[in-house]
Amino acid sequence: MNINFKMLNFTRLTTKNNLSKQCSNWFRFRSYATQKRFYRRTDIVQNEKKWEITLDHRRLKTPNGQVLMVNAEPLARAIAAEWDAQRDYISQPTMHLTALCNTALDNPGKLNSHDIASYLLDFIATDTLLFYSEQEKLRALQEEKWDPVLEWFCKRFGVKQEVSKNLELPPVTTETRAILARYFLSYDFAALNAMCFGVEALKSPMLMLACVDRYIEPKDAVLLARLEEEFQLSHWGRVPWAHELNQAELTARVAAALLVIHSSSERHSAAVKKSQDKSV
The missing domain is CATH 1.10.3580.10 (ATP12 ATPase)
Structure with missing residues (x-):
């Protein structure tokens, strides 16, 4: 292995650890509990200038209980498609759009x-x-x-x-x-x-x-x-x-x-x- 990359990885790890002091969940792999799919259909609804995602007409919410709202219709449709693509069980680690929007709304690390x-x-x-x-x-x-x-x-x-x-x-x-x-x-x-x-x-x-x-x-x-x-x-x-x-x-x-x-x-x-x- 190239020595330069050893130093590169060490430096990157140090930087990540500094940011992680402010946010314990920042860019970490987490274990997700297996959850069976509990809805039949997904959809989107417009709420003034924002868009929401619904699961069987129930509003999708973040882990902290906020309604998941986004500013663009294409993004809302993509999130809905992400949920619609789940089969018998919900695979949260593959749902990158949902995770990104949840993090932006809940901001668990209290970052700015x-x-x-x-x-x-x-x-x-x-x-x-x-x-x-x-x-x-x-x-x-x-x-x-x-x-x-x-x-x-x-x-x-x-x-x-x-x-x-x-x-x-x-x-x-x-x-x-x-x-x-x-x-x-x-x-x-x-x-x-x-x-x-x-x-x-x-x-x-x-x-x-x-x-x-x-x-x-x-x-x-x-x-x-x-x-x-x-x-x-x-x-x-x-x-x-x-x-x-x-x-x-x-x-x-x-x-x-x-x-x-x-x-x-x-x-x-x-x-x-x-x-x-x-x-x-």
Whole structure:
């Protein structure tokens, strides 16, 4: 195993632990009790400017008892479809949209947008795309696949970002942090919570930002995040069902995060545009 990645994982774990002090359930795997499906049909209803999901005409609620309400109809329909896809038993770990919306509404860690933005900014220095292998063939592959994303990131945000050249983390300038802080804080809490979820899945803020900006697709981002693993598997072989399942799960996580983010940002853009039209 590359020594750089040992340090990378240690640093990332330390950062996660710091955030976990504020939220004991933040990004942790939890055991879910098996629950039999208790409803026949799902639907959505509009409540003023928001949307609710119903199970046999009963309002879906969060673990803390709040009515689960979202700002966009497509997101509400996707959540309803998530519940409708459950068969004899409800598999909560596969219901990423429901989990993201529950967390945003209940906010069990009592976090705010600045807490999440700070966490994402600290994550930049440990981004997977900033750590190249010392193995010649793998490094050549990483440069071929990762460099375009890094170039896009620098051009998109007007910054310069170095990659790691030794065991130390690459520097992230104050200017870069300030630009990204403004970008992150332009999203609401639900979108930031979802962005964090996607970043954790990919182990890369840059890949997640590229997905948000529609520069790359979620499935491509997952392949780039797993580039070293895929390289090793091409040499040593794979267990098809296991690795394909893992890839599908990561893609589902990123796609769910993107749906929440885009639903939030597109609603905001539409509201701003409508306001501008009225003032003309």
